[in-house]
Amino acid sequence: MGLETRRGRDPVPVLRLFGLPGERHVIDGWSRRSEPVRAAALRLAFDYGGHLAPATRLHPGEAGQSAECAEVLAGSGIAFAGGAELLELGRRLNALTSGIPLPMPAALKAVPRPYQAIGYGWLAALTETGFGGLLADDMGLGKTLQALALLAKRHIEERASRPSLLIVPTNLARAWARQAAGFVPGLKVLVLQGPARKALFAEIDAAHLVVTTYPLLHRDHALLERDWELAILDEAQAVKNPASTAAKRICSIRARTRLALTGTPMENSLLDLWALFDWLVPGLLGDRKIFRAGIALPIERGDALAQARLNRRLRPFLLRRTKDEVARDLPAKTEITELVPLGPKQRPLYESVRMAMDTRVRAASPVPRSPSSTRCSGCGRPAAIRRS
Numbered sequence: 001m002g003l004e005t006r007r008g009r010d011p012v013p014v015l016r017l018f019g020l021p022g023e024r025h026v027i028d029g030w031s032r033r034s035e036p037v038r039a040a041a042l043r044l045a046f047d048y049g050g051h052l053a054p055a056t057r058l059h060p061g062e063a064g065q066s067a068e069c070a071e072v073l074a075g076s077g078i079a080f081a082g083g084a085e086l087l088e089l090g091r092r093l094n095a096l097t098s099g100i101p102l103p104m105p106a107a108l109k110a111v112p113r114p115y116q117a118i119g120y121g122w123l124a125a126l127t128e129t130g131f132g133g134l135l136a137d138d139m140g141l142g143k144t145l146q147a148l149a150l151l152a153k154r155h156i157e158e159r160a161s162r163p164s165l166l167i168v169p170t171n172l173a174r175a176w177a178r179q180a181a182g183f184v185p186g187l188k189v190l191v192l193q194g195p196a197r198k199a200l201f202a203e204i205d206a207a208h209l210v211v212t213t214y215p216l217l218h219r220d221h222a223l224l225e226r227d228w229e230l231a232i233l234d235e236a237q238a239v240k241n242p243a244s245t246a247a248k249r250i251c252s253i254r255a256r257t258r259l260a261l262t263g264t265p266m267e268n269s270l271l272d273l274w275a276l277f278d279w280l281v282p283g284l285l286g287d288r289k290i291f292r293a294g295i296a297l298p299i300e301r302g303d304a305l306a307q308a309r310l311n312r313r314l315r316p317f318l319l320r321r322t323k324d325e326v327a328r329d330l331p332a333k334t335e336i337t338e339l340v341p342l343g344p345k346q347r348p349l350y351e352s353v354r355m356a357m358d359t360r361v362r363a364a365s366p367v368p369r370s371p372s373s374t375r376c377s378g379c380g381r382p383a384a385i386r387r388s
Contacts, residue, residue, distance in 0.1 A: 132258035132280035136320035155208040164230035231255035240272035
């Protein structure tokens with residue numbers, strides 16, 4: 001990709017982008033005619049890390065940067081040699097950050113909150129670009145509902161020709177089935193769990209959504225190696241270790257679109273984020289070594305420029321809202337106080353343990369304490385306490 005102007009019939013290069021596999025890019029040549037052009041080129045090189053290396057392609061996920069550069073150059077007399085398809089893809093990626101809500105599918109039996117309609121719109125638009133992404137809303141903000149809305153669109157409205165695969169922790173498989181039955185009754189869900197699951201493998205083609213668990217990926221991987229419409233990871237931080245068996249199995253899954261749901265996108269380190277995006281948008285962040293040296297370590301040392309480069313590169317592919325950010329869309333907090341009286345066996349035991357603990361606390365602390373300040377946590381189950 002490059003920028004060029006013309007001197008007579010001969011093109012004169014103004015900007016060419018270079019880089020390492022997974023990184024990039026430096027300015028080669030520039031125009032004396034337009035200082036704004038040089039500024040745009042420098043900004044583009046800054047976003048790409050400013051590395052000297054042999055010429056290479058931009059990652060398609062960075063097409064949004066190309067579209068921005070082309071807009072800056074519009075009317076300057078300098079042509080952008082990037083291709084119409086690249087620019088269109090860039091405009092679509094940049095539009096993902098606009099936060100435009102999309103009407104929910106008719107098959108969804110729920111009234112979404114405004115931020116959930118925006119999240120669904122982002123998921124739907126993202127999948128149309130062919131890239132994967134990470135929905136990282138805080139826990140409790142309805143990531144499940146937003147994902148079910150997308151599944152309803154793809155399988156009920158658009159009648160996708162192949163099922164989607166959802167991978168979840170073991171304790172969430174049935175919960176997803178219940179949520180799907182309540183919010184999208186028309187969605188055919190097949191849960192592959194338990195010793196009887198092998199008898200259900202023949203029903204995969206007839207299902208809209210196949211639900212399996214991380215521990216079963218190793219056992220069932222041969223039957224799951226097929227083409228899927230969507231491949232969705234719930235609680236995706238479970239596969240942050242790229243060397244784990246689950247992560248290796250997940251990397252072999254073929255799907256039209258890859259999505260991940262997690263409320264903790266950077267639970268331990270930036271390398272967890274790299275591991276997720278290495279599956280969602282392969283190559284976007286380079287290989288692990290380059291990312292660690294060029295992004296992770298500088299950010300950990302407080303490098304604001306490295307943080308800005310990472311944010312800019314991930315912006316189209318990551319949507320995260322905290323509860324504080326969407327507080328206006330949430331209902332008023334409801335607090336319910338329920339008093340539970342002690343039973344005839346609990347009350348005397350509570351008093352005896354409380355008084356014994358109060359005596360011990362008073363003996364150990366010089367600060368006067370009220371007898372009522374000591375509480376017993378075990379008196380709900382008197383039989384669980386062994387008396388000496």
